[in-house]
Amino acid sequence: MPYFDNAATSFPKPEEVYREVEKYLRVYGANPGRSGHKMALQAGRVIFETRELLAKLFHIDDPMQVIFTSNATAALNLAIKGYLKRGDHVLLTSMEHNSVIRPIKALENMGVEHTIVTCAKDGALNPEDMEKALKSNSKMIISTHASNVTGTLMPVQEIGTISQKNHLAFLLDASQTAGVYDLDVNAMNIDMMAFPGHKSLLGPQGTGGLYIRKGLELCEMIQGGTGSKSDRIVQPEMMPDRYESGTLNTPGIAGLGAGIKFILRQGMDEIRHHESDLTNYLLEKLAEIKKVDVYGPMNTLKQAPVVSLNIRGMDSSEVAYELDSKYDIAVRPGLHCAPLAHETIGTLEQGTVRFSIGYFNTKENVDQAVNALYSICRG
Amino acid sequence: MPYFDNAATSFPKPEEVYREVEKYLRVYGANPGRSGHKMALQAGRVIFETRELLAKLFHIDDPMQVIFTSNATAALNLAIKGYLKRGDHVLLTSMEHNSVIRPIKALENMGVEHTIVTCAKDGALNPEDMEKALKSNSKMIISTHASNVTGTLMPVQEIGTISQKNHLAFLLDASQTAGVYDLDVNAMNIDMMAFPGHKSLLGPQGTGGLYIRKGLELCEMIQGGTGSKSDRIVQPEMMPDRYESGTLNTPGIAGLGAGIKFILRQGMDEIRHHESDLTNYLLEKLAEIKKVDVYGPMNTLKQAPVVSLNIRGMDSSEVAYELDSKYDIAVRPGLHCAPLAHETIGTLEQGTVRFSIGYFNTKENVDQAVNALYSICRG
Numbered sequence: 001m002p003y004f005d006n007a008a009t010s011f012p013k014p015e016e017v018y019r020e021v022e023k024y025l026r027v028y029g030a031n032p033g034r035s036g037h038k039m040a041l042q043a044g045r046v047i048f049e050t051r052e053l054l055a056k057l058f059h060i061d062d063p064m065q066v067i068f069t070s071n072a073t074a075a076l077n078l079a080i081k082g083y084l085k086r087g088d089h090v091l092l093t094s095m096e097h098n099s100v101i102r103p104i105k106a107l108e109n110m111g112v113e114h115t116i117v118t119c120a121k122d123g124a125l126n127p128e129d130m131e132k133a134l135k136s137n138s139k140m141i142i143s144t145h146a147s148n149v150t151g152t153l154m155p156v157q158e159i160g161t162i163s164q165k166n167h168l169a170f171l172l173d174a175s176q177t178a179g180v181y182d183l184d185v186n187a188m189n190i191d192m193m194a195f196p197g198h199k200s201l202l203g204p205q206g207t208g209g210l211y212i213r214k215g216l217e218l219c220e221m222i223q224g225g226t227g228s229k230s231d232r233i234v235q236p237e238m239m240p241d242r243y244e245s246g247t248l249n250t251p252g253i254a255g256l257g258a259g260i261k262f263i264l265r266q267g268m269d270e271i272r273h274h275e276s277d278l279t280n281y282l283l284e285k286l287a288e289i290k291k292v293d294v295y296g297p298m299n300t301l302k303q304a305p306v307v308s309l310n311i312r313g314m315d316s317s318e319v320a321y322e323l324d325s326k327y328d329i330a331v332r333p334g335l336h337c338a339p340l341a342h343e344t345i346g347t348l349e350q351g352t353v354r355f356s357i358g359y360f361n362t363k364e365n366v367d368q369a370v371n372a373l374y375s376i377c378r379g
Numbered sequence: 380m381p382y383f384d385n386a387a388t389s390f391p392k393p394e395e396v397y398r399e400v401e402k403y404l405r406v407y408g409a410n411p412g413r414s415g416h417k418m419a420l421q422a423g424r425v426i427f428e429t430r431e432l433l434a435k436l437f438h439i440d441d442p443m444q445v446i447f448t449s450n451a452t453a454a455l456n457l458a459i460k461g462y463l464k465r466g467d468h469v470l471l472t473s474m475e476h477n478s479v480i481r482p483i484k485a486l487e488n489m490g491v492e493h494t495i496v497t498c499a500k501d502g503a504l505n506p507e508d509m510e511k512a513l514k515s516n517s518k519m520i521i522s523t524h525a526s527n528v529t530g531t532l533m534p535v536q537e538i539g540t541i542s543q544k545n546h547l548a549f550l551l552d553a554s555q556t557a558g559v560y561d562l563d564v565n566a567m568n569i570d571m572m573a574f575p576g577h578k579s580l581l582g583p584q585g586t587g588g589l590y591i592r593k594g595l596e597l598c599e600m601i602q603g604g605t606g607s608k609s610d611r612i613v614q615p616e617m618m619p620d621r622y623e624s625g626t627l628n629t630p631g632i633a634g635l636g637a638g639i640k641f642i643l644r645q646g647m648d649e650i651r652h653h654e655s656d657l658t659n660y661l662l663e664k665l666a667e668i669k670k671v672d673v674y675g676p677m678n679t680l681k682q683a684p685v686v687s688l689n690i691r692g693m694d695s696s697e698v699a700y701e702l703d704s705k706y707d708i709a710v711r712p713g714l715h716c717a718p719l720a721h722e723t724i725g726t727l728e729q730g731t732v733r734f735s736i737g738y739f740n741t742k743e744n745v746d747q748a749v750n751a752l753y754s755i756c757r758g
Binding site for chain 2: 001003005008009011012013017018021022025026029030031035036037038039040059069070071072073074077078097098099101102103105197198204205206207208221222224225226227231232233234235245246247248250251255264317318320321323324328329330331332333334335336337338339340342347355361
């Protein structure tokens with residue numbers, strides 16, 4: 001089955017990810033950071049190793065500034081609600097996912113203001129528009145690195161500069177790019193960065209995390225057992241324990257570590273070039289199909305490997321259903337949990353058919369998809 | 380290695396749990412509830428099947444009232460913070476884990492009052508003490524089903540009755556009992572019940588959940604993509620989506636389903652009797668070692684399979700270290716993230732050495748442990 005739903009979760013994972021999850025479950029198996037026996041220590045080492053690998057990948061000085069969450073949504077919620085206070089103002093782009101917009105809407109009722117900066121029809125953000133929307137009580141800028149609808153890459157460097165110049169916290173949602181695009185939290189002035197473990201980082205579902213710049217204090221959302229300062233009935237303030245209450249998804253984190261090792265071995269550039277080449281090829285082929293409308297930049301220099309399209313006169317769900325049932329091709333139709341992005345690109349009514357490409361996709365997969373689209377267009 | 384740390388996480392898991400996690404990762408792999416292609420639908424079915432199995436196990440009428448969380452701590456935080464409001468009063472026992480006490484302490488700053496009802500030295504709660512502590516603004520009672528330090532079983536039925544009579548919400552922390560003790564949310568008047576997936580339910584780490592009685596509305600802690608009502612920028616109110624934003628730990632939930640099927644096949648009574656018999660045997664043997672102090676009821680009718688002890692004159696960490704390094708026996712020393720419980724039983728200084736028994740422990744394991752303790756006592 002050609003799988004083009006990598007923006008939801010990557011599939012397949014590298015063989016070593018499966019093996020590492022199984023090894024963890026069968027061999028180490030214990031609870032890290034609690035008991036101190038051999039198995040628990042081994043589990044703790046697995047966690048720490050993955051933290052180190054993430055720090056290496058994102059150029060983070062201290063691995064303890066990376067905390068594990070169950071997914072990027074949990075990380076974004078923690079960053080947003082842990083940082084913003086009543087009376088604050090926050091800026092975000094109109095291409096954000098509901099995992100940013102819904103928490104921001106929830107904070108509205110608690111006196112946190114926001115401005116949604118509208119992007120162009122291809123999803124591009126003009127950094128000047130962001131700067132113009134600043135207010136005296138602005139405290140934070142939130143941007144996705146790449147839209148999950150159109151793949152549009154955001155001007156992260158420019159946003160980082162604006163944010164630094166104006167003493168704001170910059171929260172990057174790296175859901176569609178972590179593992180494929182180079183992310184350097186210092187060079188890009190990123191203060192917090194949320195990432196899923198199960199997309200381009202190639203780990204299992206149930207993993208994700210948040211980088212928090214040293215010195216930045218968030219109000220933790222969850223308190224509980226941390227295995228540290230067990231004599232205290234208030235949450236400890238040390239990193240990363242403060243934000244990691246309860247038993248972590250250790251088998252998942254073990255698998256995530258294996259995914260990152262795979263990335264480092266293959267080389268992120270090689271992975272990105274492969275995905276980008278296939279995206280280019282898909283875009284070229286799509287341009288030849290008359291009834292197909294493609295959204296976004298249609299240019300892999302400006303776009304992560306995500307392509308949204310529609311067949312004129314057909315509902316996106318109908319197209320996806322045919323791709324799945326007749327051609328065994330997995331894509332995602334609809335609104336992709338990003339209604340404002342669809343408003344921006346003009347597809348709030350019908351949604352889009354989204355092809356999201358991963359490292360294990362092949363040119364043959366793209367050919368199969370294009371041929372299937374031709375057939376569907378012919379009806 | 381005799382593994383006696385099952386109260387932290389059960390080990391090993393049944394063979395079918397390993398296999399189901401691997402099968403999910405290798406074969407279904409997709410994101411449930413989002414895309415609608417075959418793999419995504421299969422993933423959705425896995426999630427729903429586990430929800431149904433949990434509903435069956437806990438006598439819950441509608442599986443949609445079970446929501447998945449990353450662990451019991453996240454479930455407890457959601458139940459506590461989602462339900463209690465400024466001006467409310469909540470009652471809890473002195474045997475609660477920090478996953479209850481720390482959120483309650485955090486709410487104190489937000490104007491939520493609490494009373495900690497002190498238990499007896501063996502951890503037992505007198506339900507009358509709970510009733511006496513009620514106030515006109517009391518809104519909730521929280522109790523663990525069994526202490527994670529002493530195993531002491533709490534009078535759940537009586538607490539349920541008090542709670543119903545006084546129109547309070549009853550939140551049960553079933554961390555140490557779900558999967559071993561019969562839990563009937565209706566018969567026991569339980570309004571919310573938090574459970575880990577990776578302890579006696581025999582699933583992988585990274586799983587847990589919360590039962591929420593129908594009609595009970597919690598303020599959700601996390602907003603984000605739910606795959607439902609994607610056109611809306613506010614969180615949908617439908618169950619279980621409202622409380623399950625972001626990608627779930629689907630491989631973990633698949634494994635959890637396999638764990639529950641194992642329990643249903645073996646029979647929960649058979650599992651409980653096995654664990655209880657071993658606990659009894661351990662308690663009998665411990666009573667013969669002069670230098671060993673055992674805490675808790677020392678009676679398996681009143682105690683889940685958790686035994687805390689100390690060797691007089693030795694620190695609990697020292698004993699655990701010897702058990703691990705010389706005898707390859709895994710236990711947990713220290714305060715077990717429950718400082719008030721240790722205050723209650725008088726071990727706040729030295730902690731305890733905790734033996735927690737699981738279904739895969741054997742009589743030989745107990746003999747090994749007892750022999751090791753004899754040797755350590757002899758120095």
